[in-house]
Amino acid sequence: MSILVNDNYQNLAQNYLFSNIAKKVKAYTEANPDKKVIRLGIGDVTLPLVPTVIEAMHKAVDEMGNQATFRGYAPECGYDFAIEAVIKHYAAWNVELGMNEVFISDGAKSDCGNITDIFGDNEILIPDPVYPVYLDSNIMNGRRISYLAANQENGFLPMPEGVEKKSYIIYICSPNNPTGAVYNKEQLKEWVDFANETQSVIIFDSAYEAFIKGDYPHSIFEIEGSRTCAIEICSLSKTAGFTGTRMGYTIVPEQLVCSGTQLNKMWNRRQCTKFNGTSYIIQRAGEAALSEKGFKECLDNIAYYMENAKLIADVLDEKGIWYTGGISSPYIWLKCPNGMKSWEFFDYLLNELQIVGTPGAGFGSQGEGYFRLTSFGSREATQEAVERIRKGL
Amino acid sequence: MSILVNDNYQNLAQNYLFSNIAKKVKAYTEANPDKKVIRLGIGDVTLPLVPTVIEAMHKAVDEMGNQATFRGYAPECGYDFAIEAVIKHYAAWNVELGMNEVFISDGAKSDCGNITDIFGDNEILIPDPVYPVYLDSNIMNGRRISYLAANQENGFLPMPEGVEKKSYIIYICSPNNPTGAVYNKEQLKEWVDFANETQSVIIFDSAYEAFIKGDYPHSIFEIEGSRTCAIEICSLSKTAGFTGTRMGYTIVPEQLVCSGTQLNKMWNRRQCTKFNGTSYIIQRAGEAALSEKGFKECLDNIAYYMENAKLIADVLDEKGIWYTGGISSPYIWLKCPNGMKSWEFFDYLLNELQIVGTPGAGFGSQGEGYFRLTSFGSREATQEAVERIRKGL
Numbered sequence: 001m002s003i004l005v006n007d008n009y010q011n012l013a014q015n016y017l018f019s020n021i022a023k024k025v026k027a028y029t030e031a032n033p034d035k036k037v038i039r040l041g042i043g044d045v046t047l048p049l050v051p052t053v054i055e056a057m058h059k060a061v062d063e064m065g066n067q068a069t070f071r072g073y074a075p076e077c078g079y080d081f082a083i084e085a086v087i088k089h090y091a092a093w094n095v096e097l098g099m100n101e102v103f104i105s106d107g108a109k110s111d112c113g114n115i116t117d118i119f120g121d122n123e124i125l126i127p128d129p130v131y132p133v134y135l136d137s138n139i140m141n142g143r144r145i146s147y148l149a150a151n152q153e154n155g156f157l158p159m160p161e162g163v164e165k166k167s168y169i170i171y172i173c174s175p176n177n178p179t180g181a182v183y184n185k186e187q188l189k190e191w192v193d194f195a196n197e198t199q200s201v202i203i204f205d206s207a208y209e210a211f212i213k214g215d216y217p218h219s220i221f222e223i224e225g226s227r228t229c230a231i232e233i234c235s236l237s238k239t240a241g242f243t244g245t246r247m248g249y250t251i252v253p254e255q256l257v258c259s260g261t262q263l264n265k266m267w268n269r270r271q272c273t274k275f276n277g278t279s280y281i282i283q284r285a286g287e288a289a290l291s292e293k294g295f296k297e298c299l300d301n302i303a304y305y306m307e308n309a310k311l312i313a314d315v316l317d318e319k320g321i322w323y324t325g326g327i328s329s330p331y332i333w334l335k336c337p338n339g340m341k342s343w344e345f346f347d348y349l350l351n352e353l354q355i356v357g358t359p360g361a362g363f364g365s366q367g368e369g370y371f372r373l374t375s376f377g378s379r380e381a382t383q384e385a386v387e388r389i390r391k392g393l
Numbered sequence: 394m395s396i397l398v399n400d401n402y403q404n405l406a407q408n409y410l411f412s413n414i415a416k417k418v419k420a421y422t423e424a425n426p427d428k429k430v431i432r433l434g435i436g437d438v439t440l441p442l443v444p445t446v447i448e449a450m451h452k453a454v455d456e457m458g459n460q461a462t463f464r465g466y467a468p469e470c471g472y473d474f475a476i477e478a479v480i481k482h483y484a485a486w487n488v489e490l491g492m493n494e495v496f497i498s499d500g501a502k503s504d505c506g507n508i509t510d511i512f513g514d515n516e517i518l519i520p521d522p523v524y525p526v527y528l529d530s531n532i533m534n535g536r537r538i539s540y541l542a543a544n545q546e547n548g549f550l551p552m553p554e555g556v557e558k559k560s561y562i563i564y565i566c567s568p569n570n571p572t573g574a575v576y577n578k579e580q581l582k583e584w585v586d587f588a589n590e591t592q593s594v595i596i597f598d599s600a601y602e603a604f605i606k607g608d609y610p611h612s613i614f615e616i617e618g619s620r621t622c623a624i625e626i627c628s629l630s631k632t633a634g635f636t637g638t639r640m641g642y643t644i645v646p647e648q649l650v651c652s653g654t655q656l657n658k659m660w661n662r663r664q665c666t667k668f669n670g671t672s673y674i675i676q677r678a679g680e681a682a683l684s685e686k687g688f689k690e691c692l693d694n695i696a697y698y699m700e701n702a703k704l705i706a707d708v709l710d711e712k713g714i715w716y717t718g719g720i721s722s723p724y725i726w727l728k729c730p731n732g733m734k735s736w737e738f739f740d741y742l743l744n745e746l747q748i749v750g751t752p753g754a755g756f757g758s759q760g761e762g763y764f765r766l767t768s769f770g771s772r773e774a775t776q777e778a779v780e781r782i783r784k785g786l
Contacts, residue, residue: 003561003592070439119397167395199396259397
């Protein structure tokens, strides 16, 4: 006689990727206090919030301190002004969304984790390598998981060809974390067609859409047929530097019906029951980030990061090292030189060049032999790291 | 062949309580545009955030706009400064908490809903009437639910006596929403003893603890033996008027072990996987609300609401109407006069006195014949409502 716990948690890998990295870096810096270590491993932004967002938050804070303008409980699924800001953002790509199709939240990670609530016992199709939340949140629910191998041959963009035709929950992240690879319209159309044919549901993570250059789709809803088979989860973390500010949104089209049930209504019920809305102040920040003025400022920050990416990409080109990403993504995913394994190359970069990156093997078995560098560092640090690679690698 | 949805959602009652109220009020005001309707039904605060909180948020916003002080991803389970503020708040009741036992979140409703993730298929014991999230979040997980009848005979404080001795997840909310009834130490000790004896887990909702007057426990952890059987979920929504600002916290003691597993570690894993931390700005707001100066200001707001409660209680005393709450709680739970049912009394109050309250039947079957009034209105509106009751009821 005892309370039962969720046994599925036992099946989670003890994911020590970032704590292992931290331990190795700590050991190195303690042993070599005179060496300057440069961190190009982080997936976190470093530039401050843009002026328009700061101004909007000061105004909202003042409103909360004033009897006449104070706001209590927000609508669970978002204030109209925030939803309208998202809808306007999507209109730039000719995607039309309804007011009840956009759900404002405290971030894409919450939504990615919580979306599993509304589904039954389906087979899950997850790219490998990929952002670990897709895998872990489904393991926690006891789901059967199959992998889509992403590799150099397919440019780290796995396609439906060869996948057994049955119903899956399919996770797609484009531009991809960690590989930076980005699907074009034709490729996403193949996935949408596959999903409609097999009555699958695509969960599309567009967290890096603001980094896209050129004619790649920012949203799955740019693809014909997607409204009957896709949910999109996005975040302002990378678009507007909101990693510590926290706002995201999930789009569930009205036409998305599974087993006779509208998923839009289920997600609404889930959020109304287990969530009490995003902070008013933060929703005003999000509205400001997506305004014409605010978004222009955000794009300036993104341009800064992408100049860092270009510096990294250029030196890899010089060295003849294969990579994806770095053009429509802050991430550069490279093949470790000389056939090194991911952690071997990590140790090499740390010990020889005092540069910290992220071993690709930490994102899935197909990541072995690959390595992630990010453009979120400062210009100075990135330049210095690039010089060390140029001279030392 | 199709994606399966979570069928348990079909077992949710279509909870039209507040939308039914809104519809009836709308119909009445449209038919009677000259009548002034007073709302004493809301469970939402109306006073603005206190000056110390506003100041802290302005400072945090400025930090986020400055390269040198900008913050990216927060620790998933909270910044040390916020955790320390909670620990200090609990020290006032001689409750000692460890840094890794306090989990900062965006609110108690999220934690209440999400805590079900870490448990297996247990029997759930839920008071009736009660805050609907306990019930709905467990229905969504397909759990077996038993009810603890709260009624006039037990002062709306059901006790373990007579409950079959087996392991349950037991929900306790004290001071209670919606009844305002509050357990004393001896009563909570009985529940803790019952839980330890039956290897049950108590989920203790202390969202209204700041309203307590007198020697009632603010926390389940004031009770001996509670660290092996209880989780506590609390919120700043009512303590500091954060309903639209959003911060809460959950306490999972290290000693709480079920089926050989530390629940603290499971909740940590759940939050690290499916949550990305509470906004830095909001955590600074929470720290300020729990500071000596900020909390004093919050208590002034609570005193204002409790003077409203006193006005309502006095007129009910005059009329000889039975009620609980109103002393250590912003809620007054009254027996509908003349044997009226909850919705009958709702219609009567709306049509005859133009006062809106909440029918008790909306919180569970045992709520039938009862009615909730709240003290969160303005002084003027509360006074006018009380006068109408004095003259008209």
